[in-house]
Amino acid sequence: MKKLVLIDGHSILNRAFYGVPELSNSQGLHTNAIYGFLNIMFKILDEEAADYIAVAFDLSAPTFRHKEYAEYKGTRKSMPDELREQVPLIKDVLSSMNIPILTKEGYEADDIIGTIAKRYQSDEVFVSVISGDRDLLQLSDKHIKIRIPKTSKGVTTIHDYLPEDVMDEYGVTPKEFIDVKALMGDTSDNVPGVPSIGEKTATKIIQEYHSIENAIEHVDELKPPRASKALSEHIEDAKFSKMLVTIVTDAPIETDISDMEVGNLYTKESLEWINKLEFKSFLKRYENVETEASIELDTSVIDKQDAWESLYTKLKEAKEFGISVCLEETAVKSYHENSLYAISVTLENKSYIIKDMENISDILEEIIRLDARKYILSLKPLIKLVKDMKAAKNFYDISVAAYLINPLKDSYFVEDIARDYMESACSSKSEMIGKAKLDEVLRFNDEKAINYFATESYVALHSEENILAKLKDLELTELYENVEMPLIYSLAKMENTGVRVDEERLKKYADTLLEKIAKLEESITRKAGESFNINSPKQLGEILFEKLKLSGGKKTKTGYSTAADVLEKLAPEHEIIRDILEYRQLTKLNSTYATGLAGYIREDGRIHGTFNQTITATGRISSTDPNLQNIPVRTEMGSKIRDIFVPKEGYVFVDADYSQIELRVLASLSGDEKLIESYRSAADIHAATAAQVFHVPLDEVTPELRRNAKAVNFGVVYGISAFGLSEDLSISRKEALDYINNYFKIYGGVKKFLDKQVADAKEKGYVKTMFGRIRPIPEIKSSNFMTRSFGDRVAMNSPIQGSAADIMKISMLKVDEALEKSGFDARIVLQIHDELLVEVKEDEAAKVSELVEKAMKEAVSLKVPLEVDAHIGKTWLEAK
DNA sequence: ACTGTCACG
DNA sequence: ACGTACGTGACAGTT
Structure with missing residues (x-):
């Protein structure tokens, strides 16, 4: 038996639009509805193994069923712009997949689907109709299944309706379903129906009389009398409603089922669309498609000294080249052990993979000292390998540049850069080598691994021109060259330095926590009268609000909220609440901090986290593996964790933080x-x-x-x-x-300033910080009130938070520079947005404290003085 | 992979 | 009428 799938285009697009959260590509094009549509379509096609497919769309002209009442159609809610712009695109995408689009002047999509479904259903052809509109249930038949997708919590489930399912749910046959709908009416669809007859009464009437016409004949016998009166007074409305609700099944549409045959969806053209729309999750469906625009690589492997020497000669004369490094990912050795495995270099159009060389570290040292301009996707991992960072000159970090151009992107990988700045498609790491580690597959000269690694240096080199030109256009060059690029070195140093933790003290801290946690657990179990998982919001909610009947108010999507602020209000109601709050606090401290941090301590007794420069929307640095920017401080028990952060023997900490930097920035920016x-x-x-x-x-x-x-x-x-x-x-x-x-x-000046930010954002689509950093705000043009309001707040906040971030970055550079010049034995170990933690030789602490304080205060000059508090201590807690 | 919660600035 | 303060990251539980 063959299968035919018919999709109600607008209906599914609509569902997708409201079901999928806001999504847009890097051009600011909204894509959520298209994404949702394709998701549903792929899902259906995967599970149905369809032989035929077509998608029906309405035309905007008045339809046959409604033509006399054209103006009534006009009263329908108009589509939001974000959705409207996606309608032509989905049609293009479908065409690129060779999926026929059916429309007919004077008919709605419903009518087209009804006609095609009834025309082709047979013992040989089974039809599936995909729509979000329940009116289509009337089409359900022995060989026609109506499938209604429902998306909630991001998961799409599909409800299927054969005639017996319609009967089960509505108590009437699909044909009778028309009459029920017509009697009860549908305000959202402007079907008048009969006043005072709702779903219940309508169903009862149709179950007894099977059609509106028959019910009208027996109108006097109808029960309840209220319904009898209503129908007799609104016979015309009922008939008219039925006409509106009834889907046409004999529209004059010329089709040939062979045109609907499912061919190859994964064409080159459709791949181009998927790339343009940036739907990464669909890309794996295109694995076997040859990509025409993909980069052509000419690669050779350098694994002999003489080959390297001849390449080195060429590099010495080169004006510019692209470069990338591959680290050994597998063996976690002591932190400072060199883990460089291979280097990729692209010179003009030729790429070289330098690997399996004993002296690869020396080779890197030679390369970084060359005069040529060196382009790299991400400089920090390379620079961390170099003995003397200052010797590395003329580097251009492409991902940092791309971040400045658009800080909202969630990645700046090679495929992102190629797409955005070279207009050519290139495969991502996972597409090329899957989950394998690059160094491992490179080891046996796997062709895809070689190619992938070569694209990293190739793309770095060949995207350079466009990307730096764009930086210049946006007046970001100074920020890039004088702040962000030099900062990479400071961050690299900080990561290499790491921060020492006292493992023994950490262990004791964890033991104290575990003891307290065990006691609380016992107490909570006793007070609840049963044992349950306190960490599960679901179970906790049930215990508190159902078993103990506490006044549960606020609900989340999935159940009761048990967030701290909600529990705080319930504290007087039951003594269990205090215990739970304390339990929460302590388990958090234990899992994330005590146990969590312990796992990051390296052989040198220090934690070497990562400080990311291309993550935040505002220009701040972020910290991962572990996050060293959210170490507790606000509660007493929590702040004790800072006592385990210690300097090495003979050293102390200087902690220096800006006082109210954001408000000072506001004062200066607004000039109030x-x-x-x-x-x-x-x-x-x-x-x-x-x-x-x-x-x-x-x-x-x-x-x-x-x-x-x-x-x-x-x-x-x-x-x-x-x-x-x-x-x-x-x-x-x-x-x-x-x-x-x-x-x-x-503070009228502040008001004026904030209003100006919102106005600027509306006009230009972005706001800027004191130092020219850009924050795009696509939300500000949204037609959705909530989204737009968010855009307004972001427009007000970003210049403030972002300028403070700029200042801190400049400050780090100055502190770094001053420390280096002074020759003190001191280095920055952590940056926490408005705070720097410096490790310093004990006898130099006072001088370094002053130096850091001064450098931070004088980092930039505002209309108000910057104030810095600095303290010396034997632990982080003490120094704060 | 997402949600809720909570740690920080 | 709409229903939130801005920016992050990690963990545990659930899907």
Whole structure:
């Protein structure tokens, strides 16, 4: 038996649009509906093994069924722009897959589907109709299955309806289903129906009389009397509704089923679309497709000294080349052991893979000293291998450049750079070598591995021109050359240095935690009356809100919320709550910090995390493996973990942090005289704000008023909203709004500045920091209120957070430089957004503390002074 | 792979 | 009417 799949195009696209979260490609094109559509289609095709397929679309012209009431169609809600722009695209994508698109002047997609389905269904052909619209259930038949996809929690499940399923769910046959719908009406579809007859009554009537016509004949006998009266008064409405609901099954559509035969979906053209739309998850379906635009590589392996020497001669004369390194990923040795395995170099159009050379480290040292401009996708891993980083000159990091151009992307891998800056497709690492480790497959000269590794240096070299030109266009060159590029060296040094942890103390800390956790667990089990997994929000919710009947209010998508702020409010209701909150805190400390950090300690007794330069939207650095930027400090028990971070013997820490850098940045950026004046004179900025906003003398500011003012200051930095502030302070929205208005009345310059950011973002699509860093804000043009409001707040926050990030980066460079020049035995070990932790020889601590403080204060010059607090200590906790 | 929670600035 | 404060990353549980 053959299978025919018919898809209701607009309906599925609509479902996909609302079911898939916002998604867009790097050009800012919205793609979520197309993504969802293809997901559903692929899923259906995979499981059905369809022989025939077609997709039906409405045309915009009035349809036959509705033509006399054309204006009534016009009252339908118009499509959001984000969806509208995707409609022509999905048609192009389908065409590229050789899937026929069916439309017919004067008919809706429903009618086309109805006609085709009834025309071809037979003992030989089984039809599946894919739609989100339940009206199509009327088409269900012995050989026609209606399939309705439902996406919730990101998972798509499909509900199938054969006639018996319609009967089960609605108690009527598919044919009778028309009459039920017609009687009850459908406001969203502008079907009037009969007033006061709903689903229940309609079903009862049709179950008894089987059709509207028959019910009208027996209208006097109808029960309840209310329905009888309603129908008799609205006979025309009922008939009209039925006409609207009834799908045409004999439309004059010329088709030939052979045109719908499923051919090769995975054509070159459709691959181009998938690449253009940036649907990476679909790419594996195209594995066997030859990509025409793919890069042609001319590679050779260098594994002999004389071959290297002849290449070296060429490199010495070269003006520029691309380079990449491959590390040994497998053996985790002591941290400083060299783990370089291979080097890829592209000179003009020829790529060389240098590998299996005893002296590969020396080769690298020679290469980095060459005069040529050297382009690399990611410099940090290379530079970390080099003995004298300062000797490495003339490097251009391509991914950092791409990040400055668009910091919103989630990766800057070779395929991303090739797509965005070379207009050619190239395969990703996983497409080329799967899950294998590059060094391992390179070892036996695997062709794909060689090719992949060569593309890394090839793309670095050949994307350079476009990418640097784009940087220049956006006025980012200075930031790139003077801040981001040099910063790579500072970050590399910091990673190589690592931070020491006292393993013994860590162990003791973990034991203390485990003891307390065990006691709490016992207490919670006793108070709950049963043992359960406290870490499971689901089980915990059931215990608290069902078994113990606590007043569970706030719900999440999946169940009760058991977040700390919710539990906090429940604390007076049951003594178990305190225990749970403490249990949560301690298990977090144990799993993420005590146990978690222990696993990162290397043979040198230090943790060498990674500091990422191309992750955040605002320009901040991020920290991973482990995250050293979220080590606890706010609670007493938590802050104890900082006592295990220690300097090496004979050294101490200097911890230096900016005081309220973001508010100072705001004062400077906005030029608000009052705020600037506050910073020049006042010691306590929150108190000063309180005095101004609440009209009280500075010495009469109560802690309460100060707390409120502090919240307002935070709110301003985050992109203020009355709602957010009211939540934070547990006050009414009206009061919050009063605070905000008061604030803006006093600090008019701030208001003006924030408004300007939003206006700029709306006009240009991005905002900029003090040093020209760009943050694109695609959300600001959204037609969705919530998304757009988010865009507004981001427009206000990004220049502030981003400028502070710029300042810290410049500051790191200056501190680094000053330390180096001074010859002190000291180095930066951590950066935590507005804080630097420096390890220094004990007898130089005081001088270094002063030097760091000075370098940070003078890093940049703002309209207000920058203040830095620096402390010396034997542990991180002590130094803070 | 996603969700909820919670650690930081 | 809409329903949130901005920026991150890790872990445990669930799908």
